[in-house]
Every structure is written in C-alpha cells, then in structure tokens.
C-alpha cells in the first residue's frame with residue numbers, strides 16, 4: 403500500500419522533486435497473510451489511486467462488507483451489529499441516540515438494528531451501492547470489503563511497479579547507520595548488495611527491523627487492557643451465500659472471526675494463552691467452521707501495543723512495525739492508509755525537524771489510543787461467565803474510556819474526540835449493543851410527545867425495511883457486477 407501510494411503521488415514527473423522509491427521485500431519471509439476485513443475508508447484509498455472498484459473486487463476475490471456482527475459478546479445467544487452508516491435520524495437538534503434511549507426506557511424502541519439501513523440489509527444478506535431506490539430521505543449505504551490479502555498485495559505490487567517503484571527481492575541482513583546522527587544510511591542485503599536512501603519506511607511487520615531492532619524505539623505494551631496474545635488463522639471452503647458482513651463470535655477465552663470471500667472463507671481465533679491452550683483453541687476454531695477447512699490452522703503471536711516513536715531519525719514505521727491492535731474492528735489496514743496520508747502531509751525531505759517528528763508521533767499515539775479504547779469497550783461490557791470474560795469485566799479501564807462509558811450510562815451523551823476514527827454512531831452501536839441503556843436522555847428527547855416519538859421510530863424502521871426489500875441478494879449482486887473470473891476461483 404505504501405509503495406503503491408508513493409509511486410502514485412510522488413512520481414518524478416508530477417512533483418519535480420526527483421523522488422526515487424525502492425521497495426525491498428523477501429518472498430522467503432512473505433507477508434503475514436491475514437488482514438482481510440476493512441472499513442469504508444479503504445474506498446478512499448483505492449479511489450485516490452484511481453483504482454476501479456469492480457476491477458479491484460474481481461482481482462482480490464472480494465465481497466462487500468456492511469458492518470460487523472458481534473455474536474455472544476454481551477452474553478451467549480445475544481448478538482448485535484456495528485454497522486457502517488447512520489443509525490436513525492436526529493429530531494431537530496436532538497441526536498438520535500437520545501431519542502432511542504428514551505424510547506427504550508418507555509418500551510417503545512427496539513435494538514439499534516431496527517433503525518440502521520446497513521444493519522437491516524446486512525442481516526438479510528442483500529447488497530446495493532449508490533442512491534436509495536424508494537425515498538430521498540433514505541441514506542446511501544457506506545460499504546467496505548472483505549478481500550484476499552495476498553491478492554491485494556499482488557495487485558498493488560503490479561500497480562506500484564507500473565508507476566516506477568523499483569522492487570528489490572532480497573533479505574535484509576544488516577541496517578547501516580551514520581555514526582554521528584544515528585540515521586539509517588543503507589540496508590545490506592544477504593546478496594551483499596546495499597540499498598541506500600534518505601528516508602526509510604519500515605514496513606517489515608512485527609519484526610520491526612529498522613524502527614525496533616536498529617533504532618530501539620520502545621514498544622508500549624497494552625496487554626493489561628487487551629490480554630489476547632495469539633491467533634490461529636484457517637481458510638475454509640467457499641459458501642454459496644456470502645454474508646455482506648464480518649462475524650465476530652465470542653468464545654470462552656477470546657473470539658473467532660469469519661470473513662466470507664468469493665473463493666473461500668477466512669476464519670481465525672484470537673485468544674488469550676493464559677486462559678486456553680493452543681490445542682484447545684485450534685480444536686474449538688475447527689469445530690466452529692461452517693465449511694471444511696482447507697488447511698491446518700496457522701499460529702500467529704502478538705503483543706498488543708504501540709511503538710512510542712513511530713518516526714525516529716529518518717525512519718517511519720508503517721503497519722505492524724508501528725504497533726498492533728487485534729482485528730476486532732478491522733482497523734490495521736486503515737492505520738496503514740492513515741499513516742501514508744500523514745507521511746504525505748509531512749513529506750519529509752533530506753532534512754527534518756524534531757518538531758515534525760514529535761507532531762507526527764503525537765497524532766499517531768492519539769489515533770491508536772482512541773481505537774484501543776473502542777476495542778476494550780467490547781470486552782469490558784460483557785455479562786459472560788467464563789474466567790477470561792470476568793477478568794475483562796473487572797479490569798481497570800483507561801481513564802478516557804471510563805469517562806465515555808459514564809457519560810453515556812448517566813446522561814446518554816456521546817461525543818467524538820477531535821478527529822478520532824470512530825464516530826458517535828459507532829460508539830452508540832457498541833455501547834447499546836453491549837447492553838447500556840442510559841439513565842437519562844437529552845432534555846429535547848424527554849420533551850417529545852410519546853406518540854410522536856413512537857411514530858418517528860416506527861417510520862424509520864418501515865422506510866428502511868421497504869428499501870431493503872428492493873435490494874438483490876449479496877451473491878446475486880456480486881455475480882451481476884463484479885464476480886472474480888471462474889479460472890481464478892478454481893486456482894485459489
């Protein structure tokens with residue numbers, strides 16, 4: 403992604419700056435191979451690069467994603483969705499979550515599902531892009547994708563190379579540094595070749611070859627808030643009807659993802675090794691697949707947290723080298739995208755100031771910490787019985803998160819913090835989905851006539867149900883618009 407974006411935006415012709423971009427990677431090591439669920443911002447990335455959406459879907463065996471279902475997160479048998487797009491409609495200046503919370507206390511409102519078009523459409527396994535069909539007041543549905551991460555990397559590699567990025571296949575053996583400044587001057591490859599440069603983007607994954615191993619930027623460990631430390635990933639055979647949403651199902655010491663693609667389904671178990679053995683996690687993962695496994699589960703270990711300085715000297719870490727948050731809300735690929743646009747905003751040259759690095763690092767820390775809070779939110783508000791879930795319920799929360807929960811629980815308030823990734827609607831769906839009913843609503847919601855309030859809620863639901871009923875099934879929609887070639891499906 404980084405090489406493709408730089409190749410696109412920084413080619414010599416368009417900037418006159420003479421940027422030369424070289425990408426070193428090793429096929430022997432390969433990529434981590436997971437990372438298949440995205441959020442709607444990925445569309446902006448592809449659009450900025452001029453990538454045609456249907457061509458991208460075909461090339462990556464992608465399906466559409468309208469949200470994430472959280473099954474069993476509150477308690478076994480319960481489920482809710484964090485869907486993209488809006489929930490309900492404000493009444494004048496009064497935000498919908500206030501109207502809803504009053505409606506719930508009066509016994510008139512259903513779950514957030516009933517007032518969210520994406521959620522209604524997703525649960526009916528349907529899909530549509532563009533303007534609503536039935537009424538101008540019905541919103542467009544934002545969407546993201548599930549895709550094959552290996553195919554996306556391949557697609558972007560071709561894209562980058564076509565824009566002048568030079569790809570060097572090789573194993574980095576040594577990172578060479580300037581004795582005085584400490585800056586990285588070159589990479590020595592196993593072949594003996596050296597690759598020199600002015601600015602180095604460390605995309606070496608969890609190895610963090612430059613930012614961690616060479617420059618020693620410390621890693622801030624967040625395991626006390628997000629104690630899951632292992633994952634097992636396994637593909638299973640394709641299913642006929644691809645759900646247009648990711649499913650995350652809570653289990654006794656972690657959770658399982660299900661990501662349907664056109665040619666197969668991606669599955670994985672994220673778990674906490676202090677509460678379950680690797681063998682038991684693998685057995686449970688395989689027992690919960692909805693089609694035969696196509697491989698053995700592949701183990702991945704991780705430590706949740708972030709690199710303190712992601713820009714240090716002339717190295718900027720992007721991707722897993724900069725930190726890790728479990729994929730519960732599909733945020734890692736977005737964090738890469740966001741890092742790329744931040745780097746392009748700063749566009750470091752041969753000389754950079756500490757003030758620039760400090761600001762970059764501050765912006766990254768803010769973004770990561772707010773996403774961390776959002777992920778911890780899912781864990782802490784559970785009512786499950788297992789020891790792992792009890793520990794999650796009893797943990798001491800980051801102060802920023804504890805304050806948010808209290809604001810919603812006591813007064814029904816949700817405020818987005820500056821330009822954090824997740825909006826009020828996202829926080830609303832998860833806090834409501836995990837079971838919080840605010841004790842009070844905004845005065846304007848309290849002042850609404852009860853009949854008017856009921857009519858408002860019922861009308862939104864009726865409009866969205868009618869709209870959803872006009873959409874084709876997700877599988878039909880793909881078959882008609884963007885099915886991957888059958889040859890590729892057979893080969894995969």
Ligand SMILES: Cc1cc2nc3c(=O)[nH]c(=O)nc-3n(C[C@H](O)[C@H](O)[C@H](O)COP(=O)(O)OP(=O)(O)OC[C@H]3O[C@@H](n4cnc5c(N)ncnc54)[C@H](O)[C@@H]3O)c2cc1C
Nearest residue numbers: 428433434436437438439574606607633721722729734735
């Ligand atoms: C279990 C799990 C599930 C995930 N699910 C999602 C998801 O659903 N959605 C999402 O947005 N994100 C997800 N992620 C995160 C996502 O996988 C990563 O953010 C994304 O794949 C980018 O990884 P990366 O490029 O930083 O690292 P990698 O994919 O590990 O790439 C590292 C690169 O560095 C190269 N390299 C390393 N060492 C050397 C060396 N010595 N010499 C030469 N080259 C070298 C490798 O060859 C490779 O090309 C998930 C992560 C995990 C662990």
